[in-house]
Amino acid sequence: MLILQFGIPIYIMFRIKKLDIFIAKQFGLLFIGTFFICQFVLMMQFLWRYIDTLVGKGLSMDVLAEFFWYMGLMFVPQALPLAILLSSLITFGNLGESSELTAIKAAGISLMQAFRSLIAISMLICFTSLYFQNTIGPNANKHLMMMLLSMKQKSPELEIPEGIFYDGIPNSNIYVQKKDLNTGKLYGIMIYRMTGSYEDQAIILADSGMLQATAEKKHLLMTLWNGEWFENMQAQELAGNAAVPYRRESFTAKRILLDYDGDFNMNDGSGLSNNAKAKGFAQITHDKDSIKAQYDSIGRVYYNDDMRMVYNIRPVSKKDSMRALTLASTPKYNVDSAFARLSSDAQRSAISYAQQQVRSRTTDLDFKQMMTSDGDRIIRQHEIEWFSKISLALTCLVFFFIGGPLGAIIRKGGLGLPVLISVLVFIVYYILDNTGQTMAKKGMWTLWFGLSLAPTVLIPMAAFFTYKATNDSVVFNVEVYIDLLRRFFGLRVKRHVARKEVIINDPDYASDYHMLMDISNQVTTYSEHHNLKHAPNWIRVFFRYEPDHAIAGIYEQLKNVIEDLSNSRDRTIINHLSAYPIISVKAHTRPFERKWLNIMSAIIVPLGFILYMRMWRYRLRLLRDLRTIKAENDIITERIKAIAQRDGHTL
DSSP states (O other): OOBOTTSOBHHHHTTOOHHHHHHHHHHHHHHHHHHHHHHHHHHHHHHHHTHHHHTTSOOOHHHHHHHHHHHHHHTHHHHHHHHHHHHHHHHHHHHHHTTHHHHHHHTTOOHHHHHHHHHHHHHHHHHHHHHHHHTHHHHHHHHHHHHHHHHHHSOOOOOOOSSSEEOOSTTEEEEEEEEOTTTOEEEEEEEEEESSSGGGEEEEEEEEEEEEEOTTSSEEEEEEEEEEEEEEOTTSGGGGOTTOSEEEEEEEEEEEEEEOOOSOOOOOOGGGTTOGGGOOHHHHHHHHHHHHHHHHHHHHHHHHHHHHHTSOOOOOOHHHHHHHHHHHHSTTOOHHHHHHTSOHHHHHHHHHHHHHHHHHHHHHHHHHHHHHHHHHHHHHHHHHHHHHHHHHHHHHHHHHHHHHHHHHHHOOOSSSHHHHHHHHHHHHHHHHHHHHHHHHHTTSSOHHHHHTHHHHHHHHHHHHHHHHHHTTOOSSOHHHHHHHHHHHHTOOOOOOOOOOSSOSSOOOHHHHHHHHHHHHHHHHHHHHHOOTTSOOOHHHHHTSOOOOHHHHHHHHHHHHHHHHHTTOOOHHHHHHHTTSOOOOTTTTTOSOSSHHHHHHHHHSHHHHHHHHHHHHHHHHHHHHHHHHHHHHHHHHHHHHHHHHHHHTOOO
């Protein structure tokens, strides 16, 4: 019989079809809804970043519709993984909450068999995402970037506010003191114009005016009444006449034509040729090779220039080279002394020439570095985008193996806890992926490290949750993790023995008395033979472990006595039973159960020293516990004596 990877026979894999259809329907409806929700959230987050670009531009509805269309297409690959995560978590959470998942397992169907239909759907979504990013996504990204660039260059909708200078009109600043919304007239107008350079500036003052756009929406016609025109004349022919520094004109009515483009003109997108997000796999590979060839040729030109200009070594005869070596080896030759023999003018000239050469060389190297680093940045962007497309598609499958097992573990449907868990997982993924890509783009991290940061965390997480879900292990048991932390930091819980309301069997006081006396003797003997105050032996702790059977025996006997005396009706005994400490019988002997872990921790010096000091702490704590046990034994034995005398029994 053929067996697949998860131990599932092939005939079983293709036998159960109704269950696959049922789970696929549950998942499909949720996936469609969560996909549009995720799409809306991502679009709103993107829109919030560029809200200043859209507001106040007077964009028509067809332009806005086209903008939102391309924005929605661009975020489809990002919304798919999050939708799979949320929908798979809710699907199996609902199945677990309604006990349907329990019924499926009771029927002999494993969790991996229940997953198989959704695994196939997730793989199909992976390939769909990959195809989308290769064909539709780049075109949508390109059009969206072109529209954003065009919106930034578009003139804003004409709406001049009151009391502030308005710079929405090119080459002009307009101040309006008051506006009449009914008639459209403006009062208290001040216009500052700078059409060419600083010398062509003009200031216009008017009592009132009106602003209208021309029919073709390419200019603004401004009609002014009762005002003055001040214009600088320095850039004109009259600039040479000192008697006429500027022109002043008073007018009753005047019309000014201002440049204003109210239409939306699409940018040609020529400046987006290096945008890797607007390219598919084939184009990324082709453009990357072209860019490498281009910058390699630039590098060869720079190399040849430097070899010809900077590192060009003139041929020297053997006789001259020998003379230079002889002169350099003699202590009489000194460059500083040679410089000191020069005249002051010659020294200044030499220093100036040296500084000029250094500045020239530094500027040349900075320019070449800028050119080559720009090429490296563009190449890295193309490589990152190529791998990011594949990584984003595979994230769909990884998110399913996180969401599905988590839903089977928590067994909680609805939109409460699943949404919270999905958001937390997506935040972790977003931070890791964004950090890795940013550091890789800047060249601070290598490409493989930056791009593998998120998968390195998510894939083990998916494997862990899948393993726990298939084995019905508890993951979100808070007590387990609290116990691990308590053991790691060496914390203990206090023993609590409560008085029983109904007692069936009374304790055997005589037997308990003798056993407590024996325990006290064992504690005394152990304390005499083991000096717990001293530091433990390093070799015995890490390399030659010897189990401490004495403490284990003492504590086992003590637990039996406490269990029997917990049936006592005496309040004093019950209260003192709670004072007995809970002893960790192995913590003072070795750090770990396995010998090789102890040896490895000893080799790692900082870790070994920390564990060694921790062992010493446990030995001192054991010493205090033994003293407490002996003191409580004395109190309880005396109380047992008193009870025996009262009842007329002998011990």
